[in-house]
Amino acid sequence: MTPNDPANGTVHIWDVWNAKDYTSYREWRPRFVAEFGFQGPAAWSTLFDVVHDSPADPYGHEMLVHQKANQGNLKLERGYLPHLPAPRTIDDWHLATQLNQAHAIRFGISWFRSLTPRCTGTVVWQLNDNWPVVSWAGVDHAERRKPLWYALRDVYAPRFATIQPSGTENDDDGASPAPSELVVLNDTDEALAATAAVRRLTFAGEVLAEETFELELPARGHARRALTEALLATDDAGNEVGVVDFVGADGGEVPGLARLVHDLADVVDQRLDPAAAEVTAEETSDGAVVTVTARSYLRDVVVLADRADRSASVDRSLVSLLPGETARFELRGDGPISAEAATDPRVVRSANQLHGDPIGTPLP
Incomplete structure (x- = not known):
């Protein structure tokens, strides 16, 4: 068997961190991802308790002592520049690199989970660190949780929804009438019935398109729903966002199934109000x-x-x-x-x- 064959056994996915943009996770259709990760710095206090470059600098001597990946900080920079505005302060660098780590892994796991039942699981490298460092961990050496940890908690929720390109893992062998589909997973022992309300709205809150439909999810099952082009297609992605809310049969929230916010553009291309x-x-x-x-x-x-x-x-x-x-x-x-x-x-x-x-x- 060929090592890292996505059709058989497990795969280790390191081409993304080492050489590619994190959207390249979608190039993979694995059965089980046994190892993959993306770096980000430790919490501010953890990092700067041991890094004392003056002025603070991502490429400072002490910072690089606490970065053991080959060309790690260059890979961090290559990773965030397509997605986030270039930071101009050490504080904004710290935020941007932590956010990009969370975005990258959330993107990858959302994709892999959407491939159900082909893909049956993922194991992230890594949970925690044994010294204060810039690394792939979600919990740093001082046991402080990075934004990645919260992203992992959300993306691994037993009940989870994501919007992905259509025709990727449909039950009808890929045929799909729409460019996007809503995938809802129910990894619990209880069947689920819910109403999904999909909206596209401006950053000011004006609703531009909406649709409501019913979903039936068996226990340990999933549902797919093609989304009409009008729901998510836009000429102004930098000022619009997609949202999916879920309502249970009793008219209340669906236990364990959170609202899905689907950004139509990267942060760098969005006209986000800094004083919002x-x-x-x-x-x-x-x-x-x-x-x-x-x-x-x-x-x-x-x-x-x-x-x-x-x-x-x-x-x-x-x-x-x-x-x-x-x-x-x-x-x-x-x-x-x-x-x-x-x-x-x-x-x-x-x-x-x-x-x-x-x-x-x-x-x-």
Whole structure:
């Protein structure tokens, strides 16, 4: 048997990290992915406890001591430049590389899961680190969770939905009347009936196209639905987004099946408002509660809790909000965290910020 044969056994996919854009995960149709990964830096506190280049620099001597991949930082840069605005500060570099790591792995796993029942599983390299380093891990040496960890929790949810190119793994051997399809997986022991409401809307919230249809998912099964071209086709992808909401038979939310936000363009090509987030916080006995409200489409809100307090962690990250929507983030640490610290723009971050004025210390 040929090693790394996608038709038989397991494959290790390292061509993406080493040489290709992460969208090349779609070149693979594996049976089981036994190893693949994409790098990103450790949490800010973990990394800069040991890296003391002055000024801080991705290509500084100490930073490169803590980067053991061959040409690792060049690969990071090659990886994010097609997808994200080029960072101008070390703080924005840290955000961009962490976001791109999460985006890359979320993209790959979403694709592999959509190939069900052909592809039956994936194993990501890697969960955690044994020293403070720029690496493929989702949890760093100090046991702080990167944005990747939250992406993994979401993309590996037993009930999961994704939009993918049609004709990839259809039950009818690939025939499809539409360029895109909604794939919904139900890896639980209970059958599921749900209504899917698909919308395309502007970043300001204007609905441009919509369709509602019923889904029936057997236990340990899946459903596919071709999406009409009008739902996702656009001449203005930089100002529009696709959204799928799911409603159960009782009219309420479907347990375990989260809303699907489907970006129609990469961050670098989106006209995201850098001031879209309205952020407030309340101090608690063991941390703070941060409330974020979106003035317009707000993509991938992440809370870098350790930058508010070294002991702090946060319950969620990588949350995208439509105009007017609100999300709460719970920070917990060794004691109260002030509202001022919790709402610092270096703490509450988003992809939108990368389009605005640089945040933090300029790169050399």
